[in-house]
Amino acid sequence: MDNIVGPKLRLLRAKLGLSQRALAKKAGVPSSTVSLVESGRTSPSVGSLKRLLDAAGLSLGEFFSQDFEQPQQVFFRSEEFTEISQGDVSYRQLGCGQASSLQILHETYQPGADSGRVPLSHEGEEGGLVVEGRLEVTVGDQVRVLKPGDGYLFSSLLPHRFRNIGDAPCVIISACTPPTF
Structure with missing residues (x-):
């Protein structure tokens, strides 16, 4: 589970257009938490992951069952x-x-x-x-x-x-x- 949480969280956050700081603030967790989880340097507790997902509007089940991959945007106005x-x-x-x-x-x-x-x-x-x-x-x-x-x-x-x-x-x-x- 550890090796998929960080990348999935990064993709979800990017899809929502949130910075690491913005997601952490919305979830009420230290801003370093998101960075550490996304980089794989720590495994979130179920409580921490749930707070992050609640802030993103998802349940744990939805998080693990959805694919957040998006085509990479190449051009920007x-x-x-x-x-x-x-x-x-x-x-x-x-x-x-x-x-x-x-x-x-x-x-x-x-x-x-x-x-x-x-x-x-x-x-x-x-x-x-x-x-x-x-x-x-x-x-x-x-x-x-x-x-x-x-x-x-x-x-x-x-x-x-x-x-x-x-x-x-x-x-x-x-x-x-x-x-x-």
Whole structure:
């Protein structure tokens, strides 16, 4: 049973268009629970699985009897991107980041907006291209201001931060592997 629960849960969640965090919040379980179950690093208790399935509108029987496989969507219109943030920074995700080993984002930073005062650090790699505006990127002890056409690529283990230092919105197309949002 263990080896089918994670992949089935991932497919169900993708079919419902929910992020791992959204499903966990809806189910009232820690957000790490969904990630651990989907990756096969833990087996959910019957109670935990039932809470997740209740949040998804399914019974245990329906979960194990249904096939959630869908043809993989290849092309996406702009309106099909998933907004995974709010406020002065917009992260619009192409496809379902958890269903892929690559996450692609259309990012918009309003003037003065940043990724947070505390630098980010996580497993993986990320890169991006500035399409519009100016972006100050800090990676480790390096700081650079990028303009349209400039890009970045680095190990995400290095502490990093992004900040729009211009007077207009800054637009970036970025990629991250593995997905982190």
